[in-house]
Amino acid sequence: MHDRLAPGSLPPVARSRRSRQTRRPLTRRVVAITGGARGLGLAMAEAISARGAHVALGDLDADLAAAEAAKLPSGAIGLSLDVTDPRSFKTFIETVEERLGPVDALVNNAGIMVCEPFLEEPESLTRRQIEINVHGVITGMRLVIPGMQRRRTGHVINIASAAGKVGVAGEAVYVATKHAVVGLSEAVRYELLGTGVELSVVMPGLANTELASGMSAGRGVKLVEPEEVAAAVVGTLEQPRFEVYVPGSLGPLFRFAAVLPRSARDLMNRMFQTDQIATKVDKTARAMYAARASSGMPPVDPPPPPSDPEQRVMETEAS
Numbered sequence: 001m002h003d004r005l006a007p008g009s010l011p012p013v014a015r016s017r018r019s020r021q022t023r024r025p026l027t028r029r030v031v032a033i034t035g036g037a038r039g040l041g042l043a044m045a046e047a048i049s050a051r052g053a054h055v056a057l058g059d060l061d062a063d064l065a066a067a068e069a070a071k072l073p074s075g076a077i078g079l080s081l082d083v084t085d086p087r088s089f090k091t092f093i094e095t096v097e098e099r100l101g102p103v104d105a106l107v108n109n110a111g112i113m114v115c116e117p118f119l120e121e122p123e124s125l126t127r128r129q130i131e132i133n134v135h136g137v138i139t140g141m142r143l144v145i146p147g148m149q150r151r152r153t154g155h156v157i158n159i160a161s162a163a164g165k166v167g168v169a170g171e172a173v174y175v176a177t178k179h180a181v182v183g184l185s186e187a188v189r190y191e192l193l194g195t196g197v198e199l200s201v202v203m204p205g206l207a208n209t210e211l212a213s214g215m216s217a218g219r220g221v222k223l224v225e226p227e228e229v230a231a232a233v234v235g236t237l238e239q240p241r242f243e244v245y246v247p248g249s250l251g252p253l254f255r256f257a258a259v260l261p262r263s264a265r266d267l268m269n270r271m272f273q274t275d276q277i278a279t280k281v282d283k284t285a286r287a288m289y290a291a292r293a294s295s296g297m298p299p300v301d302p303p304p305p306p307s308d309p310e311q312r313v314m315e316t317e318a319s
């Protein structure tokens with residue numbers, strides 16, 4: 001294979017390694033972020049625009065996206081976007097390109113999480129998670145990558161999760177969607193080697209946003225702050241690499257756990273109480289988020305607390 005390469009050129013894998021070493025300033029780059037109106041997406045927008053990039057926030061909550069964009073420097077814009085609707089996604093990208101220029105980077109960040117035991121999760125929410133968390137990412141990549149390939153430059157960052165590498169009871173379908181994003185990213189990355197287009201997958205642990213309300217990160221484990229995820233995304237845009245864990249210590253931890261026998265992994269799961277992250281959830285604290293995730297917009301009236309106080313803290317596994 002390699003003997004067919006031109007003298008002095010590098011095979012795709014080596015080229016990819018070399019590109020990692022080159023710092024690429026964000027100044028004047030056009031970065032589109034899905035689900036950018038709040039949470040991790042907004043923190044990324046703040047950090048990226050502070051580096052002089054032109055940021056476009058796309059969100060179901062278009063008013064909030066516009067209001068947040070107005071607070072950002074460097075001519076940020078906030079637009080309506082539903083990642084589950086290919087026409088909406090296409091219009092979003094076209095509008096960004098008309099107003100800011102060709103998309104240099106797309107951050108596929110929009111996502112929702114449903115915490116329910118697998119057999120009890122409503123089918124509509126199962127489909128909604130798959131549509132947003134997986135199909136939205138597929139649509140985004142298919143819309144921007146052809147232009148990036150023509151320009152021989154560009155970067156797609158898919159926001160998966162630590163749940164893309166491990167199983168977590170109580171959020172099985174969410175886990176499945178994030179595993180899908182990790183696998184999809186790895187496969188597409190291979191297709192993109194040597195094209196000038198970078199692809200990264202970012203895997204944060206449980207982070208301090210509305211998505212994690214009512215949940216705890218496990219024994220002795222701190223919630224990740226949105227600014228930490230944002231800093232990791234900035235670092236990845238400046239120096240592309242494929243797999244990015246936040247915090248970085250998750251990578252070695254998962255690699256270590258992967259070589260352990262299943263019984264030892266089960267023990268670790270119980271020791272760190274990761275078996276309780278999504279099975280012991282404060283449903284009252286989570287009610288606002290759950291209502292927004294299922295309908296797309298924050299509820300006008302706050303949802304009533306669960307009627308049975310016993311139900312407020314849901315324990316689906318015998319402790």
Ligand code: NAD
Pocket residue numbers: 034035036037038039040041058059060061081082083084109110111112113132159160161162203204205206207208209210211212296
């Ligand atoms: P969030 O709920 O705070 O923000 C998500 C944003 O996405 C919201 O503004 C929402 O309106 C928007 N959105 C939802 N559906 C959309 C759609 N169909 N089209 C366009 N926008 C849509 O959540 P977050 O915590 O900021 O999560 C962002 C991403 O990070 C998600 O993909 C999530 O799975 C991932 N993640 C979150 C955590 C965490 O603990 N918060 C951990 C790891 C990964």
